[in-house]
Amino acid sequence: MKVKPGKYTVAGIVVAAVLIIFYLSLSILYTGQTAVVSRFGKPIRVVKEPGLIIAWPYPFNDIEVIDSRLLMLQPKPSEFLTSDKKNLILENSICYKIVDPVLFIKTVRDKKGLEMRLTDLLSSHTGLLLGVEDLSHIVNIDQEKVKFRKINDDLTALLKRDCETLGVDVYQVFIKRIMLPYENRVAVYSRMRAERDRIAKKYIAEGEEIAQKIRSEAEKKSRLLISDAKKKADIIRGEADAKAMNIYNKAYRRNVYFYKFIRSLEAYEKIFNDKTVIVLDEKSDILKTLFKGAGK
């Protein structure tokens, strides 16, 4: 069974070995990546354009692929103090890009190291910038007084300056979240509630005010109407009396004696009603006349 390895076998092995080495020395660099080709640990070449990279297999050449896309880091939110001693919770995110892979590898080694560094820098710079501003410079009704955007831009500038030495270009820092710590928030809620109460009370009081006004107006108008009518009525009655008196005057003046006479008779009639008890003296004119006849 034992045979000498033939020409073809040797050739096959050689070809296979060459193919394997060739395969191993080829790698594809995709869009959004850069590669640092190093020889025995020493960077010799930076490939920035995507395409095929030809380099010796591992021990001789080493290809380190580095993300060259725009990246974002979002460190955990942290608490800061403003110059007017108000606590604020801020959450930032940083958009950055690794522009110098060799410097990047030298200074922070990998993405994790960079993220650590960025988080530290961000926290320190944010504290620094926020410490000299009042809360009213971060939020304010007056747009002129708000320095929020300026703080953000300053933060970006500071980070940009610091990250230049890491081979990283910081595009922009975004303060994504501004919030008060829980205890302060509760206080704000209670203030807001009190304010609402105030507004509610004001509404009701305003209502009462208007209602009272309406009521008094109505009463006033009512009194005006009634008294006016009364006035008119009294005048009319007065006129009536006056006119009647005038009529009576004209008529009765013609014979005052007769008027007196019949008026007295009318008065008797009215005064002596059926309840009257009459006590007469024996010698009274009525009886005299009654008994002796009217002849006298």
Add this chain to the structure above:
Amino acid sequence: MKKKSENSISPERFKSLIKASLFAIAADTLLISLKYFLANITGNPVLFADALHSAGDFAVTFSVLLSIVVNYKFKDSKIAIHAEGIVALFISFFLIFGSIQLLIGVVTESLTYVLLTNDVKLVVAIAGIFIAMVIALYMSRYKRQIGEKHDSFAFIAEGAHTYSDFFTSAGVWVTLILSFFGIHLEKLMTFFVGLLVLKIGLSLFVQSLIFFNLNLKELLFDKIYSFISQRFSKEFDFLKIKVVARLNDAWSFVKSIFNEEWIIENRWKIFKYNIAFVIFLYIFTGFYMIVPSQRGVEFVLGSFSENNESGLHYNFPVPFGNTVVVDSGMTLRVESGFRTNWDFKGKEPEAYLWEFAHSAGRMKKVSGESITITGDENIVDANFLCYYRIEDPVLYSMKIDNAREILRSIFTFEVHAAIGHYQLEKMITVGRSMIQEEIKKNMISAMVKVPLGVEIVKVFMLDAHPPIEVVPKYRAVASAREKKDEIIHRANAYSNDLIPKSRGKAVADTISAEGYFIEKINSAIGKTENFKLREKNFRAAAFIHKNRLWWENIEKVLTGKRIYVIPSKSRKRFYLQEKSRSTVSNQPVKRNENTNSNINLEEYK
């Protein structure tokens, strides 16, 4: 049954049988790991089922190996036999459990799987399964040859079993090819293979019980079988002749097509065709389809090559080319303050009140984003939405890591920056459109600073409301506003009631005075006219009329009255005394004598 055939064992026979079964186990292990690997990369359930089937094959081979060892070395050891039984039992449980889980998964659709179509991974799986088929076929031949050579019935049976594994793999292979072209029969095939595995598991279970002197087959199955065949002999015969015979015919027909000898004869041809087929499939994976709302961005060897509109396109297959499909035509949305769960199937709230707005149903609140400080240092809960369109698919998809999240960050920043100089009242009422416009404007300028390859289409403020903790008080204010209106309405009602009534009274007063006027005048005229007439008359005969009138009057006055005449010379004094002092003085005094309220004249001396 295996035990009987292994009765006479010589050392050489033992050695070669052990060698063969170890080889078979190695091959089965290879098959299991190959299939399991392929199942993992494709996520296809049918490959899991096939791996389980190979595991069954492995189990059977392993139990054969054990029985050989036990028969040769520990023929008299009861413990060894029991140990063999326990191993077989354990494996059978594993198979039964696995297959039942698979079947339940298929039936209840709780199986999580991916169905790939036109994918390089699937091509790998097709090639892999083909290799598995080849291995299974050769192993079945090998086992049968060994069995025939050493006159071992167990190995011949083993060969037949591995041959069925070959068929299962062939079925899986066909399923995968169909799947490649978009015909998905995976579930059906998985169910079928699951049943096969269950059958293997159950038969292994029955066999393993024999080791414990418990012949379930004789005890139970044979009895049931004989009972059924006696009871339903007619039906049973029918089943036997018609159905089973037909099935056997079909099976032998299938076997004749996939004739083992034919396959072996034409193996190179098949191999060549198969390689060509796999290469064809591989090249075919380069085709892809783009619908109008999408854009296909092609990369060749990592660098951008083409940007394709809708239609059928071709790019080099992975890893030489890769294609990213981007939803560039569609307007996409990014939320701030909440996230949308599109797959939400639960119950939505009756109404999206402030308590639930963008935090219930298919909305999930991110309170860290939504709750922020307003310009007047109040707290607001604001949810915004930004619509955008991808302008530069290459930049968006390849040169930015998670562009959507970066966009969200920028958006949230702009939202908070805008809220920071708004009054709470204003931003949730009249300032809505202003704040939207401001954020949109700032977003557009931010896109210049941090280019993401997107175009900002619109910014919406979905809802902004005071935090939940304060909401009841806000509603109380609304109630107070209503209360105010109510109070005013009540006052108006009073006014509306009073004024017309007063007006009526006034009119009535006036009218009555007018009436009085008329009455008075009329009465005066009447009376005076009467006076005038009587006076005229009186003047004609004054004395007579005077007397007449006087007497008439006296008559009238005195008639019916009580008259007391008192003598003028009497010394007695008379007193008028009212007897009853209880009567009210205003009340008319009754003249009735029965009452004690009349007036009596009493004499006093």
